[in-house]
Amino acid sequence: MATRTERHETVSTVFGATLTRRQFVRGGGALLVCLGGLNRLGPVGSMLGSTVEAAAGDSNSLNPGLASSWFEIHADNTILMRTGKVDFGQTTAHTAYRQIVAEELRVSYESITSVVMGDTDRTPDGGFSAGFLEYGGQNLRKAAAYTYQALLDLAAATLGVEKSALTVQNGIVSGGGKRASYGDLVKNQQLKLTIPVSGELTNMFGLTVTGDPPLRPTKEYTVIGKSFPNAVTPSKVSAKEVWVTDVRLPGMLHGRVVHPKTLGSTLVSVGTLNKTRFPNAQVIVKGNLVGVVSPSEWEAVGAAQQMAADTKWTDWKGLPGHEKLYTWLREQADWKTTPPSKSDKSRGDVKPALASASKTLTASYEVPFMKHAPIGPTIAVGDARADGIVYVHTHNQNPQALRGQLAMMLGTSVDNVVIRIYAGPGHYGRSNGGNAGAEDEAVLLSKSVGKPVRVQWSRADDLQWSTQSPPGVADISVGWDANGTITAYQADHYMPAMQDDRLVGALIAGLPTQPAPAPNVEGPIGSTINGVSDPWIYERVPNVAETGFGTFQLGQQASPLAVGLRDHSMRTPGQLQQNFPRELAMSEAAARAGFDAIEFRLKQTDDARLIGVLEAVREASGWQTRVSPSPKASATGTASVSGQGVSAMLRSGTYWACVCQVSVVPSTGKITVDKYTIAVDPGIVVNPLQLKRTIEGGALMGLSHALYEEMAFDESGVISRDWRSYPILTMADVPEVKVVILSHPEVGAYGGGSEAANALAISAVAAAFFDATGKIARRLPLKPSHVQGILKA
């Protein structure tokens, strides 16, 4: 069993070149000749940003201004690339990123032989692992484009041929009858290429490569657009991957945390550990944080259970409970303190336009709290060493931000914190701000005992003490004229703060964290401000007013622990809460206006890409063009009735439309999705196969949201504690899934693919339920107990 330990590095200078020999855990060592820098690149070198100097001083950071921090081009023509992004299963870092870099460098996909991902001392850029192609992909694309130019300059000098006369294919530069491989060019060279970056390494967004190096024209692409398999799949299916669950350090103890009784409870008295039953266990108390450690995992589990039973806490009731959630949001929540935000598509004068419309629809929509619910609970190995350096081995979407948060908690410099990243269960956004839950607790326990401690949460901990996707309430009004042309659209979206990145262990222990979401917290997402995240796509509508209203997280201010219901962005964050109401309202309005739901949408836009996905999904799904509800619709009886629903979205530069065809048994309220068809236009398609699989996964997660998911909570805390009380989609619910990918390279950009599909499913299923039954369900999830009342009404 491979235990991932420190990798040794020796640096020596041979013939003026810096040679780095590294020993990796698996496989033999490698002798690397790095592309270190190219002094003669004046214009590029002089663009060095000031933050780079600061980062360069960090003892545990790479210098993001150096090309060698992003790529190593070896004499044998293999290339290593590094990214601060962490792949969570959508394979982007392992496939799409490789393809992007290979394309800009003009090398084959196969020549990029290794990808270093996430480790804070081995990757340059930081930032969250989301919007992979929009953000992280651009960094690599530009860094590679700079490097390509540097290599051309080097080749021109080495070969004595004008740069403009050189061409490159598969890493071989040729021109003037001469040729050299990249490996030849970097061999025995001391090269220094400095690339410009801006930003702050350990904040949410990390560093951005700036400037405008010439990018490869998309029509010359040879690697992008091909379906390369994911390079890590073989190790995952053959049990050779080193998962985060496999990290075992010498002397490591197993830790468990006994979380407080409620989301606002403080300690009254710590129980006494039964030393007869748990002779090797040890209790650690820090503020209100109670932990146990033991060399045996099973003993740690047992000791934690005994301590949980014997430890006394104060009571706390500060939450409305899920049954009163929407009333509470409407009547009690403070929507005044946080300034509202208007969408940039808001225009015209909605009020008079609604008043003079030939018909209108006014309705309210409700989205519950949902859990990210990774299939494995959060886990981390903390290793607080005697020399003051803290290592954390974990699985996290924003390791550099975690590094900053841990440094703040410990009152130390970020130089003293190193995060190492391993494969683990998908987080769907929960850790994109730096933490999933166990990381800080592992560090605190390790610091107390002076040994590495592995903390793994229980299933209940992971549902009850993690962050969740916030609920949303929306009031929508749509008005249209006699021809079914929308003249006015108004949306008021209400949602509590969505990005609480405070470390929960630090909060419980009473240690420093970043501020809780509040109106005055700086930055685009750490405040209580609710931005409009669902871009308006029906461009022909003259009067649009979209407003987002934000508020504090439920119970967080009142909780003596300052915990309460902490929220966090989840796959298609904020947009899910806003797209469901908009798209269901569009389908309802179509029906009232007497139009087919796809026809109605097409009438409101001239956008060729939106029209493209709507027409594609209409054709691929076998859509029946007609007005809803279906002529056979019924809200009663035991016979199954069928319906169809459509939805559309623009997200991260990608256009989406989906159709769901469902069957409903009115007497039971049971909805079965028979077919899910989705059309996607991301502009440039980087990897069709991986895109398809990612979309299928998102689509099924969306059906799970639509049919099952609602976090249950009472006045004291979350009561969803396992897969029975937080059910998700199962194999029995899986419909036929059809993915249509539309490639539009002329767009010139690669839009995202791993979000949107989940959010789109929801309104399409709700519209299909309406088509099948003639009844409208505007509150999620569409589970039998919810929709039965609607069917009887």
Next chain:
Amino acid sequence: MAGVAFVVNGTRREVQASGDTPLLYVLRNDLELSGPQFGCGLSQCGACSVLVDGKEARACVLPVNRVAGKDVTTLEGLPGLWAKQRGGPADGESSLHPVQQAWIDEQVPQCGFCQNGMMIKAAELLADTPSPSIAQIKQAFMAGPSPHLCRCGSYSAIVEAVQRASTIMARRK
């Protein structure tokens, strides 16, 4: 603490552990096997699945003393199990069980954390039912202590991969 002896992936192993220790902890911590994962510890997801005498079992709730003397196969042991099933050690085509090969061919995993149990279940199904229908495949993943859960939504890929594995098995038999 007593010694518990059982066969793991074809080799007899003896571990020192209290008899109530869940098999999962013994496999992961004592025997350093990394296939089975901790997902829920409640027999509700299937991430920890192994085969005990050829039948899928949830290692997270199975006390180790209950497997004394039995034959346990983990994800690591699937290639060996396949070799045994086809009656000879050598399978020139691949060192993987056809299920594992199909999982690669179909690019099934998203995060992959649930896939241990999915592959174990698929191997169990195909050993009994070499050419399952889609309905039988879905039924298999719903049967047992709980449905096998995948939060990443790889279910359609799983169905396609089981069908492919069935084809590979027929070819390589």
